[in-house]
Amino acid sequence: MTIKELAQELNMSTTTVSRVLTGQEKKYRISPKTALRVRDGARKHKFEPNQIARNLRLQETNTIGLIIPDISNPFFANLARTVEIELRRRDKMILLCDTKDETSLEKESLHLLLGRKVDGLLVAPVGKKYDHFIKDSKVPVVLIDRYFKDQTIPFVTTDNYQGAYSATKFLIQKGHQNITCIQGLGHTSVNENRILGYRKAMEDHKISNFIRISGAGYSIQNGYESTRELLQKRNRPTAIFALNNQIALGAMKAVKEAGLHIPGDVSLIAFDEQPYFELLSPALTAIQQPMQDIGKVAVETLFKLMTGETVKNQMLKPNFIERESVKSIES
Amino acid sequence: MTIKELAQELNMSTTTVSRVLTGQEKKYRISPKTALRVRDGARKHKFEPNQIARNLRLQETNTIGLIIPDISNPFFANLARTVEIELRRRDKMILLCDTKDETSLEKESLHLLLGRKVDGLLVAPVGKKYDHFIKDSKVPVVLIDRYFKDQTIPFVTTDNYQGAYSATKFLIQKGHQNITCIQGLGHTSVNENRILGYRKAMEDHKISNFIRISGAGYSIQNGYESTRELLQKRNRPTAIFALNNQIALGAMKAVKEAGLHIPGDVSLIAFDEQPYFELLSPALTAIQQPMQDIGKVAVETLFKLMTGETVKNQMLKPNFIERESVKSIES
DNA sequence: TATATTTGCACAATCGATTGTGCAAATTTT
DNA sequence: AAAATTTGCACAATCGATTGTGCAAATATA
DSSP states (O other): OOHHHHHHHHTSOHHHHHHHHTTOTTTTTOOHHHHHHHHHHHHHTTOOOOHHHHHHHHTOOSEEEEEESOTTSHHHHHHHHHHHHHHHHTTOEEEEEEOTTOHHHHHHHHHHHHHTTOSEEEEOOOOSOOHHHHSSOOOOEEEESOOOTTSOOOEEEEOHHHHHHHHHHHHHHTTOOOEEEEOSOTTSHHHHHHHHHHHHHHHHTTOGGGOEEEOOSSSHHHHHHHHHHHHHSTTOOSEEEESSHHHHHHHHHHHHHTTOOTTTTOEEEEESOOGGGGGBSSOOEEEEOOHHHHHHHHHHHHHHHHTTOOOOOEEEOOEEEOOSSOOOOOO | OOHHHHHHHHTSOHHHHHHHHTTOTTTTTOOHHHHHHHHHHHHHTTOOOOHHHHHHHHTOOSEEEEEESOTTSHHHHHHHHHHHHHHHHTTOEEEEEEOTTOHHHHHHHHHHHHHTTOSEEEEOOOOSOOHHHHSSOOOOEEEESOOOTTSOOOEEEEOHHHHHHHHHHHHHHTTOOOEEEEOSOTTSHHHHHHHHHHHHHHHHTTOGGGOEEEOOSSSHHHHHHHHHHHHHSTTOOSEEEESSHHHHHHHHHHHHHTTOOTTTTOEEEEESOOGGGGGBSSOOEEEEOOHHHHHHHHHHHHHHHHTTOOOOOEEEOOEEEOOSSOOOOOO
16 A cells, blocks of 8 residues: 555545654644544554655665675674664664675675665675775765775774784793684785784794794684694694684684694684683683674764764774683693 | 766666666667667766666565574574575575564564565564464565464475484484473474474383473573573483574583583483584584575575465475484493 | 734655657658 | 658656645634
8 A cells, every 4th residue: 555545545645644654743734633534544554655665755775784704604693683783773774795705796795785775884894905995985884893904984893903912922821832823814904903913922922933824714614724734734833823713613623633632732712702612622712802892883883974973993802711722831 | 876867968868778778778679879878878977776766666676584583593694694695696685684583573574674675575483473474465475494384374494393303212212211302482383393303202212201391492591591400400301402503502501510511411412503513522413404405495485486486385304413412321 | 804824735846767658760662 | 752661769657755835724913
């Protein structure tokens, strides 16, 4: 049923119906009696206004595009959940795009979402090339997790540098020197900052000669394969720093398959925290990101942007959780 | 830029521009020369047609609503990913709703999505009351995972009955009798069928006196609390059958905290498989659902529905993965 | 009673696309 | 050369809402 049909049914103009249903009765002096008739009629016929038509007319869709690299990665799944909750509270919906960490898909997603006239965009970008971001679309964008150093697009992320620094420092203080990092996607700010933190900690403790960075990709498989290679080396590291939860998982699997043990043969720290980490054997020492906060702050920032307020970038503090996956080495 | 502006720029009618850009030049006899001019102009001005306007006019949105109970549950996150991939291949996008397993939110989501005129709906329903599904909306719906026995809405799910039966049978054959089920949401088809399978296996082996069903909710917390209670009982079960991955996680946590061991003190089987299950201590014996297939088949089914084809319900076979969390009991 | 003001609602344009139909101009057929 | 076809494109309606403005009728004021 359309507003026109409803109006005919009630024997009045669409104007009046529309004004009542959008709560503008006072503003346009619709009499209480008429307003009541409209409401009753709408209820009776279960009239639901066509949002597409509203969107076209009002030039807003109440829809936010959410672009993330991998919804099956629990980090992003949790993020998506928080974002969903926050957006629903504000009467917005999510158009979801998963880029599989491929720039081409990200580009495509961006186009599709802009074509659909989303009111705002929340993006955890792949990060490689971002020409497609600069576009002249005036749609507000907030970057999540990953950002671009040389762009002014506002972002919300964890302080990855500090998280990585403290994790590395922790390893060093436990007596480790031969510490290898298994990285995610090399060109992402997240990865760069974690590497930077790792590097700085190594340098600060005069063991920069041990700096080694391995792998590529935020996947279980990368963690697995990189670790396999590492374990075969003559100069096998005494500790591995996995730059996200999936890599850590792959690393554990490889160690287990090699018949070795954590932390006996090799220590492990993971960036990211997951509920099952405490149940692994050994329980995984990890750097926890404030996922809820990231989602919440990102949505808040986006809304500020949409209402024209000025916003500032946010770097939220991570939390170090010590468990059992790091061995203390006597020197 | 709108099609009108582009048409003015090119000094021709919007009709012509539209027809060229939608590839109908031959059908409407637009001369090649004109077509070329249109394409060049569109490219030059980076014209992107307003999808909202198209949607209104064409009465289709190329958008599918995806309603799931919990995107942070890896089962649904994986499902979402498969669905995303399959839909993108077909040039559709996802409007995502997370119901938190609350009927009220499900109802709201349904309304919102119908108001936005989605072309189809993929729903893993909460399951409690489904009046809101029967509505006269002619939008094609396919149920995923959970379905309604007394409704004709097509569904795609795992054969939960069989999965639960074989898991229970496995426990029994390992010598267990005192087997307790920790369930999810009691009113969901998924839960009912798993319970049914469990029950039947117990009955078939003449130990229906041991049938016990505990808990409520597909959450880590439910698994945790239910298990804590179970462990304190005098007649503590020798085996626990956790009806999803989150419950299993909570159960493991409770067992660990109680200072007990799996499978030494109590055996555990989980419905659902997760990548980290093999890395837990002990590695978790589990029933694996064909998640990829579920998503794929669900999308296929929805598209058949949308094109008016007849569809049939699908029950996909689960896969039993034996690991180390079940102890063999000598009798 | 005549005029001014307020009340209550409807007309018609608009958002940006798509499309049935009509009508000249160009071309072909007789 | 006249008639019939074909070619190439534009007019205007349409999708379903929202909204600036206008205009009677009702009421208040002079």
